[in-house]
Amino acid sequence: AQSVTQLGSHVSVSEGALVLLRCNYSSSVPPYLFWYVQYPNQGLQLLLKYTSAATLVKGINGFEAEFKKSETSFHLTKPSAHMSDAAEYFCAVGGGGGNKLTFGTGTQLKVEL
Amino acid sequence: DAGVIQSPRHEVTEMGQEVTLRCKPISGHNSLFWYRQTMMRGLELLIYFNNNVPIDDSGMPEDRFSAKMPNASFSTLKIQPSEPRDSAVYFCASSYRTGEKLFFGSGTQLSVL
Numbered sequence: 001a002q003s004v005t006q007l008g009s010h011v012s013v014s015e016g017a018l019v020l021l022r023c024n025y026s027s028s029v030p031p032y033l034f035w036y037v038q039y040p041n042q043g044l045q046l047l048l049k050y051t052s053a054a055t056l057v058k059g060i061n062g063f064e065a066e067f068k069k070s071e072t073s074f075h076l077t078k079p080s081a082h083m084s085d086a087a088e089y090f091c092a093v094g095g096g097g098g099n100k101l102t103f104g105t106g107t108q109l110k111v112e113l
Numbered sequence: 114d115a116g117v118i119q120s121p122r123h124e125v126t127e128m129g130q131e132v133t134l135r136c137k138p139i140s141g142h143n144s145l146f147w148y149r150q151t152m153m154r155g156l157e158l159l160i161y162f163n164n165n166v167p168i169d170d171s172g173m174p175e176d177r178f179s180a181k182m183p184n185a186s187f188s189t190l191k192i193q194p195s196e197p198r199d200s201a202v203y204f205c206a207s208s209y210r211t212g213e214k215l216f217f218g219s220g221t222q223l224s225v226l
Contacts, residue, residue: 034214036215036217041219042219042220043117043204043206043217043218043219043220044156044204044206044215044217045217046214046215046216049214090156100146100158100161100168100169101158101215102158103155103156103158104155105155106155106156
């Protein structure tokens, strides 16, 4: 069985500040981990994915995430928030030989001036 | 590639009517997924197919929901009869193979009055 927990359904940061969105996972097999972003009235888009090649994964739009097995975490960060980063972010876990991803409940990121 | 194509973008119907949502996955992708997104429940996997065969339909809420994939380039999700609680955004997604990223369509906003 696999699951993800996203801590904080809403996160608010100032423009230019660090973005940190938290994700913890549970998996009985080596996980594939993903971060997706959803802008209003759109489908989800992949930001980045971890598939065991490197623990620090760089994605699009300046985002990155670090896989920490000891902490079962895959937190998403961006050094400097931009207004265009305001969206909902989903963490997801997959693996075990199947395509089925399990998504977290999402974190709404608000960026303020 | 045009991406995952869903139709219609918006559907408004009355309780008791039949609703059919359509999806065209990305050419060459072997797996297709139907998700439902609501404020209350977040993103839920309804059913997914591998090579046109339904693999897991445990997320389908009840017998009123059915999904088919008659060929590699087309899938439908049908609700009959529809109820107001079915109102949600329904997403179709496809992926090339196990562990690969999901590509999402733009979704169908369903409103059942």
